[in-house]
Amino acid sequence: GAVVSQHPSRVICKSGTSVKIECRSLDFQATTMFWYRQFPKQSLMLMATSNEGSKATYEQGVEKDKFLINHASLTLSTLTVTSAHPEDSSFYICSARDGARADTEAFFGQGTRLTVV
Amino acid sequence: GDSVTQMEGPVTLSEEAFLTINCTYTATGYPSLFWYVQYPGEGLQLLLKATKADDKGSNKGFEATYRKETTSFHLEKGSVQVSDSAVYFCALRVIQGAQKLVFGQGTRLTINP
Numbered sequence: 111g112a113v114v115s116q117h118p119s120r121v122i123c124k125s126g127t128s129v130k131i132e133c134r135s136l137d138f139q140a141t142t143m144f145w146y147r148q149f150p151k152q153s154l155m156l157m158a159t160s161n162e163g164s165k166a167t168y169e170q171g172v173e174k175d176k177f178l179i180n181h182a183s184l185t186l187s188t189l190t191v192t193s194a195h196p197e198d199s200s201f202y203i204c205s206a207r208d209g210a211r212a213d214t215e216a217f218f219g220q221g222t223r224l225t226v227v
Numbered sequence: 228g229d230s231v232t233q234m235e236g237p238v239t240l241s242e243e244a245f246l247t248i249n250c251t252y253t254a255t256g257y258p259s260l261f262w263y264v265q266y267p268g269e270g271l272q273l274l275l276k277a278t279k280a281d282d283k284g285s286n287k288g289f290e291a292t293y294r295k296e297t298t299s300f301h302l303e304k305g306s307v308q309v310s311d312s313a314v315y316f317c318a319l320r321v322i323q324g325a326q327k328l329v330f331g332q333g334t335r336l337t338i339n340p
Contacts, residue, residue, distance in 0.1 A: 116270065142325055153316065153332045159325045167325070203270050207326070215261065215320070216328060218270040
């Protein structure tokens, strides 16, 4: 089946620095990728939707200058948390859809636990 | 807008017990419906899905039937195992646009031996 690889799985960074999270589709072309944030014991909150080669669409309340999303190829999307602060600590999950296949589900990465100290 | 409501947890059962996790939805049209499972520290795995009314999704002993009349997609399993302990998310896929997923709040399931 389709595989989505997310890296790193865990990262600890100092307050004020930036962190990049990668999401790769390994065996299909991901025309659309989604980025979610999950707080402890809560559901997934969609942050943004990105389509290859175009700007991401952010959900209401998500700061686009804080969470930079780049979807430069059909197999890679990145999320950069800029000037991270402790309140950005969370579990971030990406998912990807194969736009060439109709009515296909999205596949999820393993998630990245970000801790800002 | 579209939304998903699932029963609150946590749910604790003994091994071999019968499981039901309720899920209802509000949506425009007839979206595809999904159950995902999340094990500790991991991303989500698709458990089962149904794309139209009266469809039954099944996998690993879990089942859910797409009920249009009650706008429900309840998850069931006849005999749970300790390895089923996880968080379960019900979701629908929005029909328009990027077809994003809308998730319920998740139900934490713990199975005791």
